[in-house]
Amino acid sequence: MERKYDAETLAALRKEERTENIFGTSVIVRGIPFEKRRGGMDPRWREHKYGGAGAVNNLTKPAFPAEIMQLPAEQILLKIQSLMAGALDAKPRREEDAEFDVSCTWTTIASGGREVGAYRYERRSGAKEGRCCVLLLHGGGWFMGKPVYNDLTARYIAQNADALVFDVDYSLAPQNKFPAALEDVWSVLEYVSEHAETLGIARNKIAVMGGSAGANLAAALSLKDRDEGKEQLALQILQVPVVLLANIPVEGYSASEADFELSDEVEKLLGKQEPMEKSAALKLMVEGYVKHYPDDVHQPYLSPMLGELKGVAPALMHVASLDSLWPQGVFYARRLREAGVYVRVIKYDGIEHETESGELGSAVSAYIER
Numbered sequence: 001m002e003r004k005y006d007a008e009t010l011a012a013l014r015k016e017e018r019t020e021n022i023f024g025t026s027v028i029v030r031g032i033p034f035e036k037r038r039g040g041m042d043p044r045w046r047e048h049k050y051g052g053a054g055a056v057n058n059l060t061k062p063a064f065p066a067e068i069m070q071l072p073a074e075q076i077l078l079k080i081q082s083l084m085a086g087a088l089d090a091k092p093r094r095e096e097d098a099e100f101d102v103s104c105t106w107t108t109i110a111s112g113g114r115e116v117g118a119y120r121y122e123r124r125s126g127a128k129e130g131r132c133c134v135l136l137l138h139g140g141g142w143f144m145g146k147p148v149y150n151d152l153t154a155r156y157i158a159q160n161a162d163a164l165v166f167d168v169d170y171s172l173a174p175q176n177k178f179p180a181a182l183e184d185v186w187s188v189l190e191y192v193s194e195h196a197e198t199l200g201i202a203r204n205k206i207a208v209m210g211g212s213a214g215a216n217l218a219a220a221l222s223l224k225d226r227d228e229g230k231e232q233l234a235l236q237i238l239q240v241p242v243v244l245l246a247n248i249p250v251e252g253y254s255a256s257e258a259d260f261e262l263s264d265e266v267e268k269l270l271g272k273q274e275p276m277e278k279s280a281a282l283k284l285m286v287e288g289y290v291k292h293y294p295d296d297v298h299q300p301y302l303s304p305m306l307g308e309l310k311g312v313a314p315a316l317m318h319v320a321s322l323d324s325l326w327p328q329g330v331f332y333a334r335r336l337r338e339a340g341v342y343v344r345v346i347k348y349d350g351i352e353h354e355t356e357s358g359e360l361g362s363a364v365s366a367y368i369e370r
Contacts, residue, residue, distance in 0.1 A: 009033045025334035032350040039263040041322065042350035073287035074174040077143045084144060100155040101125065111191035116184045117169040119147050121158040128162055132205035133192050136167040137185060139212030141285040143173045164201050174288040182220050182301060189221060193232040207235035212353065215241030219304040222312040233313040240325050240353050243332045244277045244305040245286045245297040255327035276324040305332050309339035317345040323353040
């Protein structure tokens with residue numbers, strides 16, 4: 001998402017920042033700049049996604065043909081992949097159009113008996129030895145998406161944090177069931193850790209960053225890194241994460257429709273919101289991702305919320321107030337803290353589910369530099 005906030009708007013965003021106790025844990029909340037009303041949509045988001053003021057009152061959510069939605073889960077996902085093929089074939093932004101002094105090259109990483117493709121981003125000049133490395137994992141419900149969706153974020157981080165970024169092309173469902181995607185990203189993590197000196201990175205400055213389903217993989221990767229005794233990750237960055245793949249009871253967690261504060265105009269567009277773990281959409285995607293539904297979803301590498309979290313990498317988390325995933329994200333932050341893991345969690349008011357954002361990439365790069 002290529003947009004820029006002017007200095008006045010950024011100052012207002014900082015001014016609107018407050019701290020709230022949500023689900024028993026401390027959350028930094030960033031309100032909508034210049035907007036005192038609760039439950040609204042950020043006008044900059046509305047302009048970006050819906051085409052300007054008033055559009056939020058006139059649009060309805062798109063739907064796929066009804067006959068497709070009557071098919072078994074795997075066939076539905078394959079049909080959606082086919083319908084979205086043009087978007088999936090998107091290419092990285094051309095170098096001459098980029099605003100950054102950053103190179104982007106395709107590479108294939110061979111490690112642990114697997115070959116995984118990735119776009120490699122780094123500064124063209126001025127890169128320092130011992131820089132950090134970020135593994136970037138795109139969203140898309142485990143069955144869609146391409147690493148190029150993160151192009152803007154990858155460039156922000158590579159330039160502003162002087163990071164070596166690998167935007168990973170992990171295996172997609174339903175053609176490749178769990179744990180194929182996790183094994184792909186694990187092999188990339190093993191590779192960058194083992195070849196840190198050659199890559200010019202510091203072995204103790206490796207982070208994983210994912211959005212939505214990519215954040216699910218990032219959280220699972222942190223668990224696996226702990227379980228294998230490797231401790232290769234210094235940071236996990238979770239954007240609008242999905243960490244509970246079904247409506248499974250979790251002690252202390254009880255999210256509902258009442259937790260979503262929506263203005264009348266936003267509710268008209270989005271409908272009443274409910275926690276994602278209760279939704280048919282998530283069920284469909286998960287059925288296509290796992291081999292045995294619903295039994296598999298209890299595994300911590302699929303539903304990190306259900307795992308033992310002590311000893312995993314520190315976390316930076318972003319959630320969005322108009323996204324049905326935010327309740328489980330915030331409660332996951334609480335569970336991490338209860339396990340002694342450092343977490344910084346920020347909830348953005350007035351935006352929906354979003355994993356590709358220049359401003360967010362810039363904010364993350366500043367955090368990594370610390």
